[in-house]
Structures are given as structure tokens and as C-alpha cells.
Amino acid sequence: MKVLIYSTRKDERAFLADAFKGSGLLAQFEDIHLNARTAALAEGCDAVSVFVNDQVDAQVIETLGGLGVRFIALRCAGYNNVDLDAAKRCSIAVVRVPAYSPYAVAEHAVALLLGLNRHIHKAYNRVREGNFSLDGLVGFDLHGKSVGVIGTGTIGQVFCSIMRGFGSKVLAFDPYPNQKLIDAGVSYVELDEIYRRSDVISLHCPLTPQTHHLVDDAAIAKMKPGALLINTSRGGLVDTQSVIKGLKSGHLGGLALDVYEEEADLFFEDLSDQVIADDDLMRLTTFPNVIITGHQAFLTREALQNIAQTTVSNLTLLAQAQPCDNQL
Numbered sequence: 001m002k003v004l005i006y007s008t009r010k011d012e013r014a015f016l017a018d019a020f021k022g023s024g025l026l027a028q029f030e031d032i033h034l035n036a037r038t039a040a041l042a043e044g045c046d047a048v049s050v051f052v053n054d055q056v057d058a059q060v061i062e063t064l065g066g067l068g069v070r071f072i073a074l075r076c077a078g079y080n081n082v083d084l085d086a087a088k089r090c091s092i093a094v095v096r097v098p099a100y101s102p103y104a105v106a107e108h109a110v111a112l113l114l115g116l117n118r119h120i121h122k123a124y125n126r127v128r129e130g131n132f133s134l135d136g137l138v139g140f141d142l143h144g145k146s147v148g149v150i151g152t153g154t155i156g157q158v159f160c161s162i163m164r165g166f167g168s169k170v171l172a173f174d175p176y177p178n179q180k181l182i183d184a185g186v187s188y189v190e191l192d193e194i195y196r197r198s199d200v201i202s203l204h205c206p207l208t209p210q211t212h213h214l215v216d217d218a219a220i221a222k223m224k225p226g227a228l229l230i231n232t233s234r235g236g237l238v239d240t241q242s243v244i245k246g247l248k249s250g251h252l253g254g255l256a257l258d259v260y261e262e263e264a265d266l267f268f269e270d271l272s273d274q275v276i277a278d279d280d281l282m283r284l285t286t287f288p289n290v291i292i293t294g295h296q297a298f299l300t301r302e303a304l305q306n307i308a309q310t311t312v313s314n315l316t317l318l319a320q321a322q323p324c325d326n327q328l
Helices: 008-019 058-064 084-089 103-117 120-128 154-165 179-184 191-195 217-222 240-249 281-285 299-318
Strands: 002-005 026-030 046-048 073-074 094-096 146-150 169-173 200-203 227-231 252-257 290-291
Touching: 008 026, 008 299, 046 299, 058 084, 073 299, 084 094, 094 103, 103 120, 103 154, 103 200, 103 227, 103 252, 103 290, 103 299, 120 290, 146 154, 146 191, 154 179, 169 191, 179 191, 217 240, 240 252, 240 281, 281 290
Parallel strands: 002 026, 002 046, 046 073, 073 094, 146 169, 146 200, 200 227, 227 252, 252 290
Antiparallel strands: none
């Protein structure tokens, strides 16, 4: 089987190359994204592998199917960028990596929370300039505070456990409550109660039509004044215009993002010598109570190794016409 791997980053190439070694699969690495223009590169390939910001819509899938591509292997858990109906029509099997390292993402969410709450980003820059003033650096104890967790899948569960370790009161919302979390002291409540009671809200749910812009004007209005919002899940969960208004009014106490709803042409690229045309993103970077990282929550050695190995395992099973639990 010949596999074209789109959006190959420097940080993952060695892990992928090691995983493909001896697998019997022939891998070709490309750093460009998959889209309607670049789909033609897959000619002669049996499979393509894609990442979160690749464009895998109906047009692209039909092009891939016409080129003889039979498999699409996602190197991520989310699949909101893939038209599954189109893949089914074109008889293209789609597989994903559902669990690479929930600890990586959950720990990054906690890192963002700590940095935002204790103003680490501001303190770091001050000290580098010889300014040791403490003005404006007051945070709050997480111990005893209410932390709302929206989505208690694998990553959300880990985040809940970490916050319980801080001594926080953890409130959770999920259509499918987890009994183990309940036994550990997590309280499942309705979404409105999450907004109303939480000092911190962390998003860990998938992006679906139902969760698109879950955090909008109405949600922010329900939040406790000064609440902190953390998103390491999918950018589309948050209405950017709404959080900008919430920050400007002072009702939203702080925002930490590892994902952004218009990140596709920005994240994973070095744009330091260019003018970035996204006015909303640039506006967010001007707020002193905002921290943004470029979709790096998953980026640990353990996660990269698991992603590479699972991707190769998925493709091997498909090549052998064996059942694959990770097929969508």
C-alpha cells in the first residue's frame, strides 16, 4: 500500500518514519495541506493521511476517489473536517486516532489555566526587562473554586481528575455522565448551572452542529463575572466575536485558547514575517488577559509516538481487509 501523508510537520516526521519502518507500507511525506488543489498529488496512492486542518470535503473526497484512493487515515481524534457521507458514497474507508494521549491535552489545559490565572505570561516578559513589580499579577487559589468541565470523554475525565487534585469543586456537563467521576466527587449539572457557578470553564467536547458556537453571547452573559474560559478542544466551539465582546466589557475575566475557529490557514505555519489578515485573532492578542497557543496541546513525545503507531496500525488492518475498531 502506498500512502501519501499530508501536512507532515517537522516534530512528527521522525515518529511517523519510525512507525512505517518495516510495516510493509510505503509512505511519502508532504508538508503541504490537503485541499482541492493538492488532492491531485495522491494519484497512484492507495491511501492518504491527514491532520486537523486538512480540507477533506466532498469535492476533495470525490477527487481522491477518482484517483483510486481507498483509505483516509486521520492522525487525530476529531473528524469534523471530513465529509463522511461523501467518503461512504465514494467507498473510501476513514479511520482515526481516537486516543493518543489524553494526558497531553488535559495537562496543557491546566498549564493554560495556571498561566492565565497567575499571569505567568506577563510576569515572564516583565522580568526579562528587569521589571519585578507585582502590580496587576494577582490571581486566585484554585483550591475551593468551582471548575466547570464541558465534555467528560477521555480528555475531560483526566482534566477533572487533575482539578480534583487541586482541591477544586468540579462541575461537569455531558450527555453521558461517567459514574467513576461521580464516585470521585464530580457533580454533573445542567449547562446553565456550569455557566452560572463556575470560576473556570474548560471545554472538552467534540465539534458538532449542536456544539458549534456553544460559547456565544448568551452563554457568556450567563457566566459568573470574571470567569476564565479555556478551550483546548475545537475552535468552532467558541464564537470569537462573542468572547471579544465579553473581554471588552470585563464580564469575561480571561481567555486561554489552543484552538481557533479560523485557524486552518494560520496554525502550524511560521507567519512571523507576514501581516496576518485575521482581525479577530489579532484583536485577541492585544488583550492582557488572553493566552493563545497554536494547537500544541497534543504535542508530547508520548502522543506523537501513539499517533504514528496507531495510524500505521489502522492502515495495516485496512490493507489486510481486517476489521478496524477506529474506522468511522
